[in-house]
Amino acid sequence: MSNSKYYQDKICIVTGANSGIGYALSEELLKRGAIVYMVGRNPKKVAKAAEQLSEFKDRVHTIIVDVTVQEQVENAINDTVKETGGLDFLFNNAGVGGTLQFETATMEDWKNIINVNLWSVIYGTHTAVPIMLEQGSGHIINTSSIAGITPPPFQALYSLTKYGVTGLTECLRYEYAEKGLHFSTICPANIATPIFKKSIDGTTHDELKIPDDAYPVDKAAKFILDRVAEYNGIIIVPEEPYTEMWEKYVLKDAEIEEFMMQMARDRRAAYEKGGNYY
Numbered sequence: 001m002s003n004s005k006y007y008q009d010k011i012c013i014v015t016g017a018n019s020g021i022g023y024a025l026s027e028e029l030l031k032r033g034a035i036v037y038m039v040g041r042n043p044k045k046v047a048k049a050a051e052q053l054s055e056f057k058d059r060v061h062t063i064i065v066d067v068t069v070q071e072q073v074e075n076a077i078n079d080t081v082k083e084t085g086g087l088d089f090l091f092n093n094a095g096v097g098g099t100l101q102f103e104t105a106t107m108e109d110w111k112n113i114i115n116v117n118l119w120s121v122i123y124g125t126h127t128a129v130p131i132m133l134e135q136g137s138g139h140i141i142n143t144s145s146i147a148g149i150t151p152p153p154f155q156a157l158y159s160l161t162k163y164g165v166t167g168l169t170e171c172l173r174y175e176y177a178e179k180g181l182h183f184s185t186i187c188p189a190n191i192a193t194p195i196f197k198k199s200i201d202g203t204t205h206d207e208l209k210i211p212d213d214a215y216p217v218d219k220a221a222k223f224i225l226d227r228v229a230e231y232n233g234i235i236i237v238p239e240e241p242y243t244e245m246w247e248k249y250v251l252k253d254a255e256i257e258e259f260m261m262q263m264a265r266d267r268r269a270a271y272e273k274g275g276n277y278y
């Protein structure tokens with residue numbers, strides 16, 4: 001299937017579309033001819049993001065939604081379907097990071113990250129599947145993480161949410177494969193976005209930096225949309241070295257076991273020195 005044909009004139013909803021991966025996916029979808037509903041919670045940020053894409057004119061739409069509120073997610077999807085007559089792609093992408101010492105996490109931290117990263121995906125998927133089943137077509141793409149297929153130490157809360165996203169999406173990929181529905185799980189690793197500057201509650205910390213070696217977000221979006229159009233299930237981006245890392249982890253390879261242990265030691269040492277991981 002030609003990639004451009006896969007998205008041409010298709011109705012897409014993208015959450016977390018005002019920033020990072022969601023913005024890059026929106027831009028690339030528009031370049032490939034799609035009609036994009038950009039979802040975000042902050043009206044100013046969403047309007048600014050849409051303004052930057054104004055060259056695509058009437059194919060760019062915005063919806064203000066806090067993805068932690070079930071009714072808002074449902075209304076966004078149902079209203080889009082009423083307006084356009086269908087829904088071809090749902091990108092459940094909004095999310096927050098979280099790198100912290102397990103013993104310091106509060107119940108507020110747990111609830112916040114589960115609400116943003118997991119419940120939002122459940123709300124969106126729960127609403128979209130019956131619509132897509134009735135249509136007999138549709139593709140749901142949920143953003144997990146490399147932390148949703150391998151467990152980085154000091155990211156237990158984040159990893160829990162992302163393993164949930166991976167499990168949900170992979171189960172449904174098989175469950176609906178013969179019903180015309182497709183499911184993909186995006187597993188990014190170190191993509192250059194503002195997530196590196198945010199703490200678990202979504203607050204930005206100017207002292208934090210996006211790593212210099214992080215993968216360019218526009219390249220990531222192109223790669224992801226190419227793989228989605230090929231109906232890939234788990235999409236790891238960048239592909240290497242992370243695919244090899246995942247395979248070695250699954251095979252209980254001694255090298256990756258030591259790599260994880262070293263990451264734990266390094267992060268523990270950084271915290272003990274008063275380092276600023278979030």
Ligand SMILES: NC(=O)c1ccc[n+]([C@@H]2O[C@H](COP(=O)([O-])OP(=O)(O)OC[C@H]3O[C@@H](n4cnc5c(N)ncnc54)[C@H](OP(=O)(O)O)[C@@H]3O)[C@@H](O)[C@H]2O)c1
Nearest residue numbers: 016019020021041066067094095145188190191193194195
């Ligand atoms: N970048 C990476 O290296 C990486 C790696 C693994 C996984 N991911 C995943 O990729 C996804 C996108 O992250 P990103 O890197 O692009 O980060 P980002 O630039 O911080 O974008 C996150 C987006 O989610 C939105 N969001 C957060 N909470 C929300 C809420 N309650 N309601 C509506 N929108 C909300 C943010 O809105 P505001 O701008 O208003 O905060 C923002 O638009 C996330 O699921 C993340 O876990 C990223």
